[in-house]
Amino acid sequence: MEKMSWIVSSQDADALALQSYSRKEKSLGVLVSNFMRLYNRDDVDLFGIDEAAAKLGVERRRIYDVVNILESIGVVSRKGKNLYSWNGFVHIPRSLHHLKEEGLREGFGLSTICSSSHKVLHDDESEDSFNLPPGDQDNSSSLSKMDHKKERSLWLLSQNFVKMFLCSHDDIITLDSAAKALLSDSQDSMHMRTKVRRLYDIANVLSSMELIEKTHIPGTRKPAYKWLGSKSLTEKGSSLFNSTNESKKRVFGTEITNLSTKRNKTDCSSNYIRTRYKKHDEEEMKPAAKGCYVFGPFSPTDASKKNNNNVGTNNNGRLQDLEALSSTHKPQYCNQDVTGLLGYYTEAWNKWFEELDRK
DNA sequence: GCATCCCGCCAGATT
DNA sequence: AATCTGGCGGGATGC
Incomplete structure (x- = not known):
């Protein structure tokens, strides 16, 4: 050819x-x-x-x-x-x-x-x-x-x-x-x-x-x-x-792996999900507290932390924070599965906060 | 030019 | 027979 x-x-x-x-x-x-x-x-x-x-x-x-x-x-x-x-x-x-x-x-x-x-x-x-x-x-x-x-x-x-x-x-x-x-x-x-x-x-x-x-x-x-x-x-x-204490030697975990091209054989038909995490995005996703890992990198605790700083915030504020958080991070996830996961959690949080609101 | 180790072939195991 | 497992080593990439 x-x-x-x-x-x-x-x-x-x-x-x-x-x-x-x-x-x-x-x-x-x-x-x-x-x-x-x-x-x-x-x-x-x-x-x-x-x-x-x-x-x-x-x-x-x-x-x-x-x-x-x-x-x-x-x-x-x-x-x-x-x-x-x-x-x-x-x-x-x-x-x-x-x-x-x-x-x-x-x-x-x-x-x-x-x-x-x-x-x-x-x-x-x-x-x-x-x-x-x-x-x-x-x-x-x-x-x-x-x-x-x-x-x-x-x-x-x-x-x-x-x-x-x-x-x-x-x-x-x-x-x-x-x-x-x-x-x-x-x-x-x-x-x-x-x-x-x-x-x-x-x-x-x-x-x-x-x-x-x-x-x-x-x-x-x-x-x-x-x-x-x-x-x-x-x-x-x-x-x-x-991501709080990554190895300095290699930047492990900063990116989803094996997503780009193959080493030699250019398999263009590869339908691998191509994703890219950005280091700074992850750094913003800190765990709930030291030794208290709840949701992994998708922890909602950032949102709640923000809330705590916001004296007297109501749940609307929380939702706004969540939305802000989600819109901040969402575009960074190109991996459909991960994005889906984030969506799932966002939805779960929303439900949870709504529940809280009702109570 | 050696150290590192990804990549995927393919044999054997399992369903 | 189809699918799952995973040993294996060629050869590309890193340093």
């Missing part, structure tokens, strides 16, 4: 200008951040892969990556086909406790930076099957094929990576050393590469959750990760993903 790419309409040119690919915007870390914003709310119980993918504007495949890693630390758990339950941050300390005990039993307490020879967990060794996907929990005579697959799963790799931090005395671990340690005997360089790739994925997610942090081996340029731990996890759960 003839190429006519030099003849472009101004619209096309605009489209092209918008299509500058940014790898960072599409990172798993950003996705997790957005995922948290979407689901880290009291009123979320179950969610589906499809739904999450659509709302976050990414392919299903990426959601699998995220939920597998989140499941490894208990934030979500698989309930069935295309169905996960949202457990939230409160489950992390318990999961970490489990992982630590399990890890100690399995010999994860050895040094990991230099040594690469401690035994790798095979899943059937863990009696305690916390968070195992349903269906994996019962068959004790598990098939070796299954074990083989499980052994290579992101879920298990993530758990083992966390165990290394929890059980060893090294608070800094390189992905290389982790890969070696978790690769047991195989020194195959291809396996190593693959394992390291997966560890990057996991590290991105855990970094985004501020469980670990990228750093360097002291005195060298060698990149490594440091365990930040579960300190104030509950506080994190309430504030980490509401």
Whole structure:
């Protein structure tokens, strides 16, 4: 077919200008951040892969990556086909406790930076099957094929990576050393590469959750990760993903990810929802109060705060504030789902205030 | 030129 | 048979 790419309409040119690919915007870390914003709310119980993918504007495949890693630390758990339950941050300390005990039993307490020879967990060794996907929990005579697959799963790799931090005395671990340690005997360089790739994925997610942090081996340029731990996890759960304390390293969560062009193959037919959050908009959407996360970024509390400043405001004032708030933010949301969500909440607030008014 | 890791193919599992 | 899951590694992007 003839190429006519030099003849472009101004619209096309605009489209092209918008299509500058940014790898960072599409990172798993950003996705997790957005995922948290979407689901880290009291009123979320179950969610589906499809739904999450659509709302976050990414392919299903990426959601699998995220939920597998989140499941490894208990934030979500698989309930069935295309169905996960949202457990939230409160489950992390318990999961970490489990992982630590399990890890100690399995010999994860050895040094990991230099040594690469401690035994790798095979899943059937863990009696305690916390968070195992349903269906994996019962068959004790598990098939070796299954074990083989499980052994290579992101879920298990993530758990083992966390165990290394929890059980060893090294608070800094390189992905290389982790890969070696978790690769047991195989020194195959291809396996190593693959394992390291997966560890990057996991590290991105855990970094985004501020469980670990990228750093360097002291005195060298060698990149490594440091365990930040579960300190104030509950506080994190309430504030980490509401934009008040974003990571400085990467501007995680400032934009819905994976919305612009694909990396190479120009799939123009892609019907991904294209969305763009603006940092300053989010900054205006602060949580209700420290440690009191109610509605996530869509919290109505800004409105009520405004009210409090307005001595003697009536509900009309509240509604006006709400309308002002909604009109301030609404145009910024290009993602139909998110906009829909905002609309839903606005409507809910309106109803709530009307109710209050009547009373 | 190495570090990072997105992307989507496709095999295997599940319904 | 259709659909869901998710391991895997090519190769693009970042630094």
